[in-house]
Amino acid sequence: MLRDTDLQRKLDTLMSLAADDRDGVPPRLRHARDAGALGPLNIRSLRPGSGPGTRLLRILMTNACSYNCHYCPMRRDRELPRILLKPAELVRIFLGARRRGWVDGLFVTTGIPSNPVKVMDGLIEALELLRERYRFGGYIHVKLVAGAETAQIERLTALASRISLNLEAPCGQHLAQIAPEKSLPVALADLERVRSLVIRERTARAHGKPADPLRPGGAAGMTMQFVVGATPDTDRTLIDSVARLQAGGAIHHAHFSAFRPITDTPMESVPAAPALREHRLYQAEHLLRAYGFAAEEVVYEPSGNLPLATDPKIAWALAHPERFPVEVTSAGRAELLRVPGIGPVAAGRIVAERAGATPRGLTDLRRLGVVTAWAGGFLTLRGRRLQTTRWAEQLGFWAPEEEAGSYHLAYEVSPGTFR
Numbered sequence: 001m002l003r004d005t006d007l008q009r010k011l012d013t014l015m016s017l018a019a020d021d022r023d024g025v026p027p028r029l030r031h032a033r034d035a036g037a038l039g040p041l042n043i044r045s046l047r048p049g050s051g052p053g054t055r056l057l058r059i060l061m062t063n064a065c066s067y068n069c070h071y072c073p074m075r076r077d078r079e080l081p082r083i084l085l086k087p088a089e090l091v092r093i094f095l096g097a098r099r100r101g102w103v104d105g106l107f108v109t110t111g112i113p114s115n116p117v118k119v120m121d122g123l124i125e126a127l128e129l130l131r132e133r134y135r136f137g138g139y140i141h142v143k144l145v146a147g148a149e150t151a152q153i154e155r156l157t158a159l160a161s162r163i164s165l166n167l168e169a170p171c172g173q174h175l176a177q178i179a180p181e182k183s184l185p186v187a188l189a190d191l192e193r194v195r196s197l198v199i200r201e202r203t204a205r206a207h208g209k210p211a212d213p214l215r216p217g218g219a220a221g222m223t224m225q226f227v228v229g230a231t232p233d234t235d236r237t238l239i240d241s242v243a244r245l246q247a248g249g250a251i252h253h254a255h256f257s258a259f260r261p262i263t264d265t266p267m268e269s270v271p272a273a274p275a276l277r278e279h280r281l282y283q284a285e286h287l288l289r290a291y292g293f294a295a296e297e298v299v300y301e302p303s304g305n306l307p308l309a310t311d312p313k314i315a316w317a318l319a320h321p322e323r324f325p326v327e328v329t330s331a332g333r334a335e336l337l338r339v340p341g342i343g344p345v346a347a348g349r350i351v352a353e354r355a356g357a358t359p360r361g362l363t364d365l366r367r368l369g370v371v372t373a374w375a376g377g378f379l380t381l382r383g384r385r386l387q388t389t390r391w392a393e394q395l396g397f398w399a400p401e402e403e404a405g406s407y408h409l410a411y412e413v414s415p416g417t418f419r
């Protein structure tokens with residue numbers, strides 16, 4: 001864990017790397033510290049799926065933007081010191097951090113100071129420098145700016161490990177109300193272009209085409225991001241959209257960012273979306289991706305949102321008493337995966353272990369990775385119930401729906417800014 005002082009020292013060192021030896025820090029970067037959390041550098045340890053423990057340096061190529069999205073701290077009309085990293089500066093910073101052993105991979109995102117085509121030119125230049133001149137073969141995650149040219153999309157997809165797209169909302173009309181310059185059909189068309197390129201590359205690799213030596217990890221799939229609670233879209237609409245998009249293949253996962261009101265924006269007085277809502281959406285999306293759930297099986301409140309008080313898998317299990325209890329000694333992997341507290345690893349271990357000796361009780365199940373406080377009430381072992389109670393809601397001082405509180409907080413930055 002980095003202490004604040006360590007982090008600040010590293011950020012200062014990295015910013016100094018952007019300086020040219022002869023001329024020092026360019027005037028464009030002199031106010032980088034004044035931009036606070038919206039400055040260009042942000043060291044985060046993330047696991048993007050390219051290998052355990054990959055540490056990413058997150059770089060905001062610029063916090064300048066010509067768009068005026070109502071929810072965004074970087075919107076055109078908001079007072080903010082604006083900083084722009086040139087592609088060569090971005091590359092110097094990243095390689096300096098990597099040389100020091102601080103990071104292994106790169107995450108690049110950006111505002112749109114001019115137009116998407118110009119911004120994409122800068123991103124492509126940075127990635128070409130890294131891959132071709134400096135022979136960096138590791139993980140690079142880059143934000144594709146919707147509205148780019150087809151040739152740019154092809155080039156960026158060939159250079160990056162993972163491409164992400166900010167869709168923001170599942171409904172085009174709702175998106176237009178909060179992001180007047182954005183278009184959902186344009187973003188979706190770009191997503192389909194990237195998808196077809198990723199699928200084509202994966203198919204070629206499956207047929208024996210050798211890996212590109214400049215990008216040995218190949219295409220790691222796409223991600224897409226939604227702002228939750230900035231539009232009236234329900235969780236059902238969000239999850240159904242994600243399921244439709246995932247069905248076409250090449251999507252790694254979806255990102256959800258709970259809306260936070262930002263000072264000096266048109267949405268400053270709109271209430272924040274509960275962080276727990278974002279968490280429940282991630283859990284529901286995980287059910288589709290890793291547990292074999294269909295979108296229609298997810299359980300919602302009458303409002304169309306996920307119940308905040310209950311994990312979505314437990315909500316499904318409680319709504320389907322006819323599917324329980326599940327017998328540990330004979331249930332198949334898919335059946336075990338439906339039990340709250342049993343994940344893919346634990347389900348696999350139970351099936352494998354049963355070939356030798358059957359688990360004898362809760363202790364054995366815990367050893368195999370089962371969360372028995374959740375699973376016990378949904379299981380039998382040789383016909384005997386392992387636990388009589390199924391699931392009790394966690395006790396809290398107030399209902400999760402009230403998490404955003406009765407008073408209103410407005411923020412300077414939103415967690416979704418760097419996704």
Ligand code: SF4
Nearest residue numbers: 065067069072075111
């Ligand atoms: S969300 Fe993106 S495009 Fe919109 S104002 Fe913010 S940085 Fe610009």
